[in-house]
Amino acid sequence: MPTHDVLVIGAGLAGQRAALAAAEEGVSVGIISKVHPVRSHSNAAQGGINAALNPDDTWESHAFDTVKGSDYLGDQDAIEVMAREAPEEILEMEHLGVTFHRNEEGRLGTRAFGGASAARTYYVADITGQAIMHVLYEQLMKYSEQVARYEEWFCTSLAMDEAGECCGVVTRNIADGSMELFQAKAVILACGGNGQVWKPTTNALICTGDGIAMAYRVGAKLMDMEMIQYHPTTLAGKGFLITEGARGEGAHLLNKNGERFMEKYAPNKMELASRDVVSRAEQTEINEGRGFPDGTVALDITVVPKKRVHEALREIVLVGRDFAGVDITREPIHIKPGNHYTMGGVKTDVEGRTDIPGLYAAGETACVSVHGGNRLGANSLLDTLIFGRHSGVDAAKRAKRIEGSKPSKKVLEEEEAMIADINSREKGSGRRVSEIKLELGQTMDKYVAVFRDEAGIQQALETVRRLKEEAQSAYIDDHGAVFNQDLVAAIELGYMIDNAECTCIAALERKESRGAQYRTDFPERNDEEWLKHIDLERTDDGPELSYSEVTITQWQPEARTY
Amino acid sequence: MAEYTIKVRRFQPESGEGPYWEEFGVDLEPSLSVLDALLQAKDRDDGSLAVRCSCRAAICGSCGMKINGQSTLGCKTQIGEAQEQADKMLSATGATADVAESPIRGVGEGIMGTESGPDIETAPLEVDGAAPIVIEPMGNMPVVKDLVTDMESTHWKKIRRVTPWLLPHGAPPEREYVVEPESMIDITQSMACIQCGACVSSCLSMEADPEFIGPAALAKAYRFVGDPRDAETVERLTDLAHDPHGIYDCTHCFSCVDACPKGVAPMDQIMRLRRKAGEEGIHDPNSGHDHEIAFVKIIEKKGTLDESLLLQESFAPGVIGKLKPTKRAIREMLGSLPTAFRGIKTGKMRSLPKLIPGVHHKLPGGAQDEVKAIYEHAEAHNEEFNLYIKGEEGDLVDEPDVEKGAERSTSPENPEAK
Numbered sequence: 019m020p021t022h023d024v025l026v027i028g029a030g031l032a033g034q035r036a037a038l039a040a041a042e043e044g045v046s047v048g049i050i051s052k053v054h055p056v057r058s059h060s061n062a063a064q065g066g067i068n069a070a071l072n073p074d075d076t077w078e079s080h081a082f083d084t085v086k087g088s089d090y091l092g093d094q095d096a097i098e099v100m101a102r103e104a105p106e107e108i109l110e111m112e113h114l115g116v117t118f119h120r121n122e123e124g125r126l127g128t129r130a131f132g133g134a135s136a137a138r139t140y141y142v143a144d145i146t147g148q149a150i151m152h153v154l155y156e157q158l159m160k161y162s163e164q165v166a167r168y169e170e171w172f173c174t175s176l177a178m179d180e181a182g183e184c185c186g187v188v189t190r191n192i193a194d195g196s197m198e199l200f201q202a203k204a205v206i207l208a209c210g211g212n213g214q215v216w217k218p219t220t221n222a223l224i225c226t227g228d229g230i231a232m233a234y235r236v237g238a239k240l241m242d243m244e245m246i247q248y249h250p251t252t253l254a255g256k257g258f259l260i261t262e263g264a265r266g267e268g269a270h271l272l273n274k275n276g277e278r279f280m281e282k283y284a285p286n287k288m289e290l291a292s293r294d295v296v297s298r299a300e301q302t303e304i305n306e307g308r309g310f311p312d313g314t315v316a317l318d319i320t321v322v323p324k325k326r327v328h329e330a331l332r333e334i335v336l337v338g339r340d341f342a343g344v345d346i347t348r349e350p351i352h353i354k355p356g357n358h359y360t361m362g363g364v365k366t367d368v369e370g371r372t373d374i375p376g377l378y379a380a381g382e383t384a385c386v387s388v389h390g391g392n393r394l395g396a397n398s399l400l401d402t403l404i405f406g407r408h409s410g411v412d413a414a415k416r417a418k419r420i421e422g423s424k425p426s427k428k429v430l431e432e433e434e435a436m437i438a439d440i441n442s443r444e445k446g447s448g449r450r451v452s453e454i455k456l457e458l459g460q461t462m463d464k465y466v467a468v469f470r471d472e473a474g475i476q477q478a479l480e481t482v483r484r485l486k487e488e489a490q491s492a493y494i495d496d497h498g499a500v501f502n503q504d505l506v507a508a509i510e511l512g513y514m515i516d517n518a519e520c521t522c523i524a525a526l527e528r529k530e531s532r533g534a535q536y537r538t539d540f541p542e543r544n545d546e547e548w549l550k551h552i553d554l555e556r557t558d559d560g561p562e563l564s565y566s567e568v569t570i571t572q573w574q575p576e577a578r579t580y
Numbered sequence: 581m582a583e584y585t586i587k588v589r590r591f592q593p594e595s596g597e598g599p600y601w602e603e604f605g606v607d608l609e610p611s612l613s614v615l616d617a618l619l620q621a622k623d624r625d626d627g628s629l630a631v632r633c634s635c636r637a638a639i640c641g642s643c644g645m646k647i648n649g650q651s652t653l654g655c656k657t658q659i660g661e662a663q664e665q666a667d668k669m670l671s672a673t674g675a676t677a678d679v680a681e682s683p684i685r686g687v688g689e690g691i692m693g694t695e696s697g698p699d700i701e702t703a704p705l706e707v708d709g710a711a712p713i714v715i716e717p718m719g720n721m722p723v724v725k726d727l728v729t730d731m732e733s734t735h736w737k738k739i740r741r742v743t744p745w746l747l748p749h750g751a752p753p754e755r756e757y758v759v760e761p762e763s764m765i766d767i768t769q770s771m772a773c774i775q776c777g778a779c780v781s782s783c784l785s786m787e788a789d790p791e792f793i794g795p796a797a798l799a800k801a802y803r804f805v806g807d808p809r810d811a812e813t814v815e816r817l818t819d820l821a822h823d824p825h826g827i828y829d830c831t832h833c834f835s836c837v838d839a840c841p842k843g844v845a846p847m848d849q850i851m852r853l854r855r856k857a858g859e860e861g862i863h864d865p866n867s868g869h870d871h872e873i874a875f876v877k878i879i880e881k882k883g884t885l886d887e888s889l890l891l892q893e894s895f896a897p898g899v900i901g902k903l904k905p906t907k908r909a910i911r912e913m914l915g916s917l918p919t920a921f922r923g924i925k926t927g928k929m930r931s932l933p934k935l936i937p938g939v940h941h942k943l944p945g946g947a948q949d950e951v952k953a954i955y956e957h958a959e960a961h962n963e964e965f966n967l968y969i970k971g972e973e974g975d976l977v978d979e980p981d982v983e984k985g986a987e988r989s990t991s992p993e994n995p996e997a998k
Contacts, residue, residue, distance in 0.1 A: 053632075054731075056775050057640040112756045115746035115809065117771050120761035127761075142768060148639060149771050156745040169732075193724070222634040256612075258637045329765065332772075336843075337637065340656055343611065452623035496628035498594045501725045504627035 019424070022048035022166065023417035024410070025187060025202035027173050028229060030058035031147065031399060032381025032406035033208035034154040036370075039410025040206075041164040045417045048200065050168040050189060052224065052506070055155050059210050059222040060402065063147025064261035064333055065131060066139035067399040069104035072128065075136045077101040082573055084397060087133040087292045088390025089533035090549065090575040091242065091568060096368050096386040098571060100397075100404050107403050108140055115153045117142050119330070129330070130266040132395045133292040133580070139396040144261050144333040147399055171198075172506050173228065174433045176205060176236045176377065177425035184236070184376035186425040188433045192506065195499025197437075199430040203422040204376050204413035207233055208406060211360030211382035212517040214510075216467075217459025218257030219357040220249055229383035231513035233364040234520065234561075238372040240554045241385040241566070242362035243517075244524035244535045247393055248468050250296035252356030254314050258341055260334055260353055262395040265289040267330060269319040271300065272350060273308040279315070284580035291580035294392040294534050297355035301468045304354065316350035355468050359398065361389040361534065362524070365553060365566075370409025376416065380409040387551065390568075391533015440508050441497050448491030451508045458485050458511075462518055466525055471539045479522035486515045523561045524552045545575050583607045584659055586617050587678060587712035588629065590726050599723070601678060603712055610660025614715065615643050617659050618727075630726040638841050641774030644781060645727050646716040649677035651781035651839040654715075654727075662713045670711035677714040718781035720790070734790075735777050738797040742820070746804060749811035759808045770803040773844045779836035791825040795836035795846030798827060802849035805856060817857045821864040827853045828868025867894045867912070883943035883951045891916055 024040040026033045029051035037049040051058065070080040081101035085092055112118055112126065118140050121127035131139040142149035158165055170192040177186035177199065186201045209229030213221025234240055250271075251260040265271070271289050273279045283299035284291035291299075300315050309315050319327060319334070324347050327335060331346075338346040364379035366372050366386055372379055381402040388401055461481045465474035489511050496504035530544040531537050549568055554561040584606050591599040604621035615633055622629045632642040636655045643654040648665045670676055721729035748757075779795035786792045793801075801820060804810045820826040827850055836846040858869045874893035878886050891913045922928075942948070 053634055053640075053642065057632075057634050057642050059635065059640070061639045061774070062635060062637070109752075109756060113748075113752040115807070117764045117768050117803075117807070118756070120759060120764050122761060124758040124760055126756050142771065143765075145639075145768075145772060148774065149768075152771065152773075152775075153746075159740055160745040222640060223636065224634045256636065332843075333639070340638065340658075450623070451627070494627050498592070498628065500593050501630045501728050502628075503630055507627075 019199055019201050020048065021201040022046045023202065023422075024048075024204045024206065024413045025050065025200055026206045026208055026410075027051075027187060027232075028058070028208035028210060028381070028383070029055035029158075029167075029169075030060035030208065030210055030381065030402065031063075031151055031154065032060075032383070032402035032409075033058075033206070034151065034158060035403050035406030036206045036208055036378075036380055036410035036413070037165050038154065038157055038161065039407040040414040040417075041161055041410075043411060043414030043418070045414040046166075047164060048166045048168060048202070049158070050171045050173060050187070050200070052170065052172040052192065052228075054169045055158065055167070056152060057224075058151065059225050060151045060399070061148045062220065062222065062259060063399050064144040064259065065263035065266065066129060066141030066146045066396045067108065067150070067403075068131065068134065068138050068394070068396040069108045069140060069400065070101065070136070070138055071105040071108055071126065071140070072136070072138065075138050077104065079135055080104065080138060083134050084388065084394055085390075085573045086578055087392055087394040087397075088388075089294070089392055089543065089578060090545070090570075090573075091245070091387065091390030091532060091551070093387050093390075093569040094571040094573060095569045096388050099368050099408075100388050100400060103404050104400055107400070107407070111150055111153065111403070114157060116150050119143070129263060130290060132262050132265065132290045132296070133287070134290075134394065134396075139263075139266065141263065141330075143329065144263050144331050150399065150403075172509070173232065174436070174509055175429060176232050177201075177429045178236055178374075179423040179425065181423070182237075182374065183423070184374050185423050188430050190437075190506075192501055192503075195502060197430060197434055199425055199427065201422070201425055202376075203417040203420055204378060206370065206378040206380060206409045206413055207364060207383050208380045208402075208409075209383045211363070212514065213357055213360070214455075215458060215514045215518045215521070216246070216357035216462045217456065218252070218255065218463065219459075220252050220257050220259040221357070226510040226514050227360070227517035228510065228513045229379060230360075230363050230520075231516040233372060233374075233377060233379060233383075234516055234554075234556050236374060236377070237556060238374050238377060238379075239365040240362065240520055240561075241365035241551050242387055242390065242524070243520040243554060244528050244552065245361035245389070245391050245533055246357065246466065246521060247293060247359035247361060247534050248297045248355040249358035250293055250300055250355055251317050251353040252358070253337075253342055254312050254352060254354050256341065257356040258337055259356075259358070260317060260337065260351065261331070262293070264317060264319050264322070264331055264334055266395075267319075267322045267326060269317055269322055271296070272316040272318055273303045274310050274315075275308060277308075279303050279308070287580035292392050292578075293358075293395065294536070295580055297468050298536060300353075300355055305469075309354075310352055312352060314352035314354045317353045318350040319346045320348060320350065357463065357467070359389075359393055361385070361387070361391065361393055362521075365551075366405075366409075368405070368408060369412040370405055371412065378409040378413050380406045391535060436509075437505065440494060440505060443491060443493040445493055445495065448493055449488050451489075451492045451494060451504070451511050454485050454488055454492055455507075455511055455514070458482065458514060458518060462521075466521060469536055469538050470525055471537060472526065475522055475526045479519070479526065482515060482518045482522055486519065489515055520554050520561050523563065524554060527552055527563055543578075549575060581607050582610050582660070584617060584663055585710070585712040586614070586621065587676075587714050588618070588621075588726070589678070589714075589716040590629070591717075591723050592628070593725055606659075608659060610663075611658055613655045614645075614647055614657045614659055614662050614713065615654035617713075618654060618715070630724075630728045632728055639774060641776035643727075644718045644729075644776040644778045646677075646714075646718060646781065648714050649716075651718060651778040651835075653776055653778065653841045656841045659713070663710060666711040666713050676711045677716075678712075718777055720780055720783060720786050721777065729777070731777055735775070735780055735794075735796060738794050739775070739800055741793055742797050742801040742804075743816065744797075744800050744804070746807065746810055747812040748809050757809045763806065763808050767803050767806040770799045770806070770844055770849050772842045773799055773803075773846075774842055776841065778839040778841060779844075779846045782835040782839035784833045784835055785829055785831050789825060789829060792829045793820070793823065793825055793827075795830070795850065798830070798853060799844055799846040799849040802853055805853060813856070814860055814862070817853065817860055818862050820853060821857045821862045821868065824866065826864075827857065828864060828866055828871075870894050879951065880955050883948040
């Protein structure tokens with residue numbers, strides 16, 4: 019049985035950062051990823067990473083912007099940790115080799131970003147996530163003796179010991195189909211978000227909520243699952259992301275009449291208001307007939323100097339050209355709000371600990387909660403690094419402290435039986451996995467999106483529950499061992515349905531409008547009743563609801579205008 | 581919506597059969613990608629069709645493949661364009677890309693289709709109607725299943741070969757390293773690499789020498805050599821220059837520049853490595869640097885390549901036209917004789933007299949002056965540009981007549997890339 023002190027599941031920014039931090043503590047580390055680490059979705063983070071590193075800036079200002087951005091649902095103790103430690107973390111990444119943009123003096127230079135009161139976003143052109151992640155992978159290659167990499171291994175379940183502590187995982191080596199039970203003293207889930215539950219989404223095909231679902235299934239609490247970010251600038255159809263950096267560089271949003279409509283919704287911050295605010299403004303313009311016939315508004319980047327576009331928004335030039343047939347330096351590009359980010363996730367404290375001993379979560383999988391009702395642009399990379407590192411350090415400490423227990427072979431047998439069951443379903447006996455996935459995505463995008471109401475969410479929940487039934491008999495074509503992606507997709511579908519169910523339940527429950535949750539039937543924020551987190555715990559009859567307090571340190575809720 | 585036929589080179593390792601072609605009918609918008617087409621076939625017809633993919637937006641680097649023979653990303657190639665290309669190939673050559681296929685290697689096996697399996701049958705040419713869009717796994721890599729290749733043994737191993745992490749000396753500064761802003765923008769071009777392997781798949785040098793470190797790993801090496809924070813520039817360059825499969829193993833064929841979906845232009849990075857090695861005065865055993873200089877100088881002087889001078893000039897530079905070889909040059913020249921004779925035998929060198937100094941033919945008319953003018957122009961514009969600094973060719977000029985230049989994504993002006 020492969021054994022490591024600390025096992026990290028997922029090798030995006032949070033996972034790789036956690037693995038390196040744990041290794042630095044001197045414990046043995048394994049990192050497991052269903053794709054090669056550099057394929058992870060952190061790549062897609064284009065715009066940058068926030069830190070109050072400039073001497074004129076303060077971490078308190080960064081923290082306050084984050085609190086306000088979260089619509090006061092973020093836990094302020096966690097936000098303080100993130101904002102305070104951000105400068106040090108940026109410098110650490112710079113020292114490891116990230117090629118951050120420099121100003122004329124050769125020092126780190128910044129760009130403006132949404133919801134921020136100072137230009138505090140550090141960046142590498144518009145490939146910031148990719149640049150940081152490839153540098154972290156360089157470090158994983160450098161420290162290959164301390165960190166064992168399991169590339170293209172897929173986790174199907176967490177393993178628990180008799181005391182209810184997490185002690186390993188069950189995995190399938192995608193290359194040859196062999197099943198393996200791993201033992202560990204601590205497991206860190208860093209599997210990213212659940213964007214694939216929606217269609218379209220900016221998220222990669224691998225973002226199927228695996229970590230959230232695996233934690234939920236062993237009894238860990240989920241939190242803020244109703245908070246799903248719709249990014250203001252995605253391409254219609256496929257949902258590709260156009261970085262907020264474009265607006266940071268000065269691009270305008272226009273409706274079909276050529277009006278810069280953000281004047282009406284956020285007269286001060288204009289295009290750089292919080293994402294939930296901008297997405298709602300766009301959707302309102304579209305719904306009220308001031309959008310283009312394809313259900314979009316326009317993003318005009320031609321107002322940004324061309325040289326600057328090439329230097330700072332290179333990727334967007336390529337995305338526009340290759341995926342929309344538009345030269346963004348010459349004409350506006352049509353965009354709309356699209357599913358982008360999971361603010362909620364596995365409930366953790368600032369050390370990444372879930373309520374299950376030995377089980378940690380970090381990055382988009384986790385809900386610390388630093389993003390609350392709405393995440394600010396360029397705070398997600400920061401979240402992955404800060405809390406990835408915290409989880410890695412704390413998991414290593416736990417590993418040094420405890421004896422550890424051997425996971426029972428029973429869990430491996432159960433997973434093998436689950437796979438045998440999927441393989442046994444005959445072609446045509448039920449629906450295709452791909453069909454169910456499509457219906458799930460379209461349903462969620464229709465009813466649990468920018469604007470929501472009770473009837474719609476209820477409709478979505480009923481559909482999700484039907485799909486859950488249908489997934490039990492869904493069949494696959496590939497029954498082989500080598501690189502069986504069909505089987506992986508069937509298991510991922512189960513993860514996605516669990517995520518969807520939890521989001522629907524929480525969205526139904528929160529009878530107010532806050533951050534990304536805008537209920538047309540409850541259009542106001544209601545601090546008296548709803549300044550609290552919604553927690554969910556698995557039971558045989560579905561998720562059980564409870565509430566937890568929002569931690570407030572120094573910023574009392576006030577009206578939120580931009 | 582439009583209907584397309586994609587023809588996929590498949591290999592199911594557990595079937596005991598060799599590779600085979602399979603056609604799938606798909607219908608989708610012409611602006612959607614070849615990857616979308618593959619996923620439609622996978623979702624609707626055959627879930628066992630294996631293809632790595634994730635982001636669908638050319639940032640994760642998973643879906644490297646050959647489309648109509650060209651190495652690229654499936655997600656970045658529009659199906660409508662792929663169809664036009666297939667039609668063009670058929671009308672120009674009377675064949676689609678599946679005819680001229682190269683053998684595929686299976687993991688841990690010999691060359692499949694030649695040694696360990698039967699030749700795969702080529703479908704009869706489509707005479708009427710559109711040509712199928714031909715999709716194959718990447719080249720220069722063993723195939724695991726269908727379009728999935730083993731990148732570990734051919735790509736990642738070589739990435740690790742170039743010590744792919746920053747090696748600064750001493751403790752880091754209290755704050756950031758202060759460096760020239762342009763230096764960061766310069767290496768951002770190689771940081772833009774997504775490790776998709778398209779360049780490796782297309783590399784002709786690697787086809788001839790599987791040990792060649794290759795375009796992706798050398799582009800990665802430039803990311804450190806060009807990084808002012810790295811303190812081992814000379815060690816890195818020496819290592820890469822001395823390795824017989826290193827920077828001088830590239831033959832300037834531009835395949836990687838064409839294949840790269842991110843404008844990294846790996847060959848340009850290799851040329852930068854060579855130039856820096858030359859600047860550092862690194863003399864490699866193969867005289868790669870002197871050979872390059874000799875090449876340039878001879879053409880400058882003679883207008884075309886006078887092969888009789890190339891060897892001596894490579895090993896004893898500065899004596900153009902005057903045969904004054906050093907001992908080492910004589911040794912190397914003797915060692916090169918078999919290659920020269922092979923060249924003559926196979927017709928690569930047209931005649932023996934070409935090897936005799938002084939009989940090189942003169943260029944007609946003013947051609948010699950034109951060549952010199954090109955040199956002068958290049959030297960007057962000897963500035964380092966890459967996509968992040970300059971943009972694509974013509975991008976910063978607003979005249980509509982330069983728009984053509986913007987069509988090619990990977991054409992950074994680089995005076996070294998002659």
